[in-house]
Amino acid sequence: MEKDPRHDEQARLKRIFSTDRDSLPPDGGEGFNRLIFASSPYLLQHADNPVEWYEWGEEAFARAQAEDKSIFLSIGYATCHWCHVMAHESFEDDDVAAVLNRDFVAIKVDREERPDIDDTYMRVAQLMNGSGGWPLTVCMTPDREPFFVATYIPKHSRGGMPGLIEILGRIAEVWKTRRELVRQNCTAILGSLRNLSFANPGEIAGDEPLHGARSQLGTMYDPVNAGFGQAPKFPMPLNLSFLLRYGRRFGDAGATAMVVATLAAMRRGGIFDQLGFGLHRYSVDSRWLVPHFEKMLYDQALVATAAVEAFQATGREFFRKMAAEICDFVLRELVAPEGGFYSALDADTEGEEGRFYLWTPAQVRSILGEADGDMFCRLFDVTEKGNFEEASILNLPGPLHESALREGVAPEDLDVKVHQWRSRLLAEREQRVRPFRDEKIVTAWNGLMIAALARVFLAGGGERFLVAAEAALERILRDLRRADGRLLRSIHRGEGEAPAFLEDYAALIHGLLALHEATLDSRYREEASSLAHGMLRLFSGDGKGLYDTGNDAEAVLMRGRETHDGVMPSGNALASTALIRLGRISGEERFVAAGEEIVSVFMEGAGRQPAAHLQTLMALDLLLGPEVEVTISGGSRDEVRGMLAGVGRRFIPGLVLREEMEQKAGIVTARVCAVGTCHIPADSPAAIEEILNRALDECYPPPTQKP
Structure with missing residues (x-):
């Protein structure tokens, strides 16, 4: 029996994406709804639903107002597993569509394209329900005021949970007969939401919040399996980057050890793709074995950064290799032909989560042969019983050098074998039905x-990483920047309109500063300075930190201001870090002052919940910790790179790396200044490494084990 093409996701999406939209009427016509004209991959996934979806915009709200209907808002993203489940159960269902089309005006939002909308209503979900998630389901008035919030809802009631059709019927009845109750709910919710928007400034008085965060993370740490908390277990790269800085600043070997153990456990676990590299979203168990299989670009970026910092802090080549593997995955599977990086890979293929990544012993032996296949299965935990859905997620129960001893193979010979096996199995895996790729390019x-x-390149990772970083920057500045200089949030298939948010500006400045450090090309510093001026102009407001949305953009209920980190650092925290670094490199004190002001605004919250404000605390550490200034002048491009390589192999949280503003011809020299002393200029890579070692010994205490 042939598979229904409607449920063959790849074929369905290919049909939607290739539709000639110019030939369609404004409502999408037969077979489509208005989402067929969207740029977002997530919205396009719903373009053939029988639900009469609208994009977020005045047309939808005007219709709701005119027909006196409430809004049904559904927020998700293209690679969200439970978004797919609710779509197939309900939004592709004619009965559900009939209720939505009759009693509501339905709006779809891609949370990655419009994080302002998502953040606003996610705060409402957390206020009303104590938690949130995706898909996020909101019912609200035509004035955008919410009165009901939920996440995934099954079509029919089950397990004590009411079904969507039942819930929609109740909401429609309340809207028609008890409008005053709806208004009262909206008023109460909006009042609570406004209270969340205010931050209470604190003083930048000392290191106490840093110690509080170290203590809290130590309590959260899993000493058995590494990582933080139990199941589900997320990579939490901000935890790792903070602990590395804390370990260096205060000589805390225990803080560094938590990072070393966590990265090693992730690299060996099923959360890491042992063939194609890169990390899955999180582990559903506490042992890092069974992942939620989607792969997000921002996870790759943040974990690769933590891994290269671990290499710099410990000198262990294992971590530089891990960082390079993650970056190679991105360059192979998420890079766009025109430059820049796509957003994500889905967890599902052919309607099953993880199917693309699973193996059986028979499949392995058919490719590698009996002897090599059996050894691979022993090393990577591939068994007849399996560890997931009667097949096996590849993982390394122990380090490869230990496995080499057990197998009676020299470690270097086993490394060669493993590389060959991976290449052959990866080639075979490429013939499978691939997960959907969200080809939206997000600025942040x-x-x-x-x-x-740029950081992996600077640490000796390879020229290909610098080339890809520079190509991505060129793409962003060419295709995600309007003629007036205003950045855009994202594009897909060359289309995108939403203006960039604070996190987009802050993250791009962050990337520019890393490129400047990797190359000492003044163009990157100058571009970062220009963007920083624009960021402060667009997002500044009442002196209580920066707003998440620009003063030229739509305010959803109110202008939001994220006060703590999530999976990614908050826009304010990343902005403060970037501003401090930029100000010190460029000598523009205004930027340092602006960064310090942001840090002070969020210090009260950081004192109460330090582990939720780690990027802010890393900015605080920048302000309070020692600076190490390195200024390089003269020399050829290759000579400058030789000097930079010595810097890139060392973990220097307070690094201020500059090019001589007035470059002089002649021999390359590097001047290192730290703790009130400027050392004799170095004229070779060996000399700068020796001077940096002395300077770091003066700046930081030797590591000692702490509880």
Whole structure:
């Protein structure tokens, strides 16, 4: 029996994406709805639903007002597993569509394209329900005021959970007969939402918040499996980057050890793609074995950054290799032909989560042969019983050098074998039905990835990473910047309109500064300075930090201001870090002052919940910790790179790396200044490394084990 093409996701999406939209009427016509004209991959995934979806915009709200209907808002993203489930159960269902089309005006939003809308209503979900998630389901008035919020809702009632048709019927009845109750709910919710928008400034008085964060993370740490908390277990790269800085600043070997153990456990676990590299979203268990299989660009960027910092802090080649593997995955599977990086890979293929990544012993032996196949299965935990859905997620139960001893193979010989096996199995895997790729290019995520690639390059990772980072930057500045200089949030298939948010500006400045450090090309510093001026102009407001949305953009209920980190650092925290670094490199004190002001605004919250404000605390550490200034002048491009390589192999949180503003011809020299002393200029890579070692010994205490 042939598979229904409606449920063959790849074929369905290919049909939608290739539709000639110029031939369609404004409502999408037969077979489509208005989302067929969207740029977002997530919205396009719903373009053939029987639901009469609208994009977020005045047309939808005007219709709701005119027909006196409430809004049904559904927020998700293209690679969200439970978004797919709700779509197939309900939004592709004619009965559900009939209710929505009759009693509501339905709006779809891509949270990655419009994080302002998502952040606003996610705060409402957390206020009303104590938690949130995706798909996010909101019912609200035509004035955008919410009165009902939920996440995934099954079509029919089950397990004590009411079904969507039942819930929609109740909401429609309340809207028609108890409008005053709706208004009262909206008023109460909006009042609580406004209270969340205010930050209470604190003083930048000392290191106490840093110690508080170290203590809290130590309590959260899993000493058995590494990582933080239990199931589900997320990579939490901000935890790792903070602990590395804390370990260096205060000589805390225990803080560094938590990072080393966590990165090593992730690299060996099923959360890491052992064939194609890159990390899956999170582990559903506490052992890093069974992942939620989607792969997000921002996870790759932040974990690669933490891994290269671990290499710099410990000198262990394992971590530089891990960072390079993650970056190679991005360059192979998420890079756009015109430059820049796509957003994500879906978890599902052929309607099953993880199917693309699973193996059986028979499949392995058919490719590698009996002897090599059996050894691969022993090393990577491939068994007849399996560890997921009667097949196996590849993982390394122990380090490869230990496996080499057990197998009676020299470690270097096993490394060669493993490389060959991976190549052959990966080639075979490429013949399978591939997960859907969200080809939306998001400015913020590209900024983080540019920074990661530049840092891996600077640490000796390879020229290809610098080339890709520079190409991505060129793409962003060419295709995601309007003629007036205003950045855009994202594009897909060359289309995008939403103006960039604070996190986009801050992350791109972050990427530019990393490129400047990797090359000492003044163009990157100058571009960062220009963007920083624009960021402060667009997002500044009442002196209580920066707003998430620009003063030229739509305000959804109210202008939001994220006060704590999520999976990604908050826009304010990333902006403060970037501003401080930029101000010190460029000598523009205005930027340092602006960064310090942002840090002070969020210090009260950071004191109460330090682990939720780690990027802010890393900015605080920048302000309070020692600076190490390195100024390089003269020399050829290759000579300058030789000097930079010595810097890139060392973990220097307070690094201020500059090119001589008035470059002089002649021999390359590097001047290192730290803790009130400027050392004799170095004229070779060996000399700068020796001077940096002395300077770092003066700046930081030797590591000692702490609880």
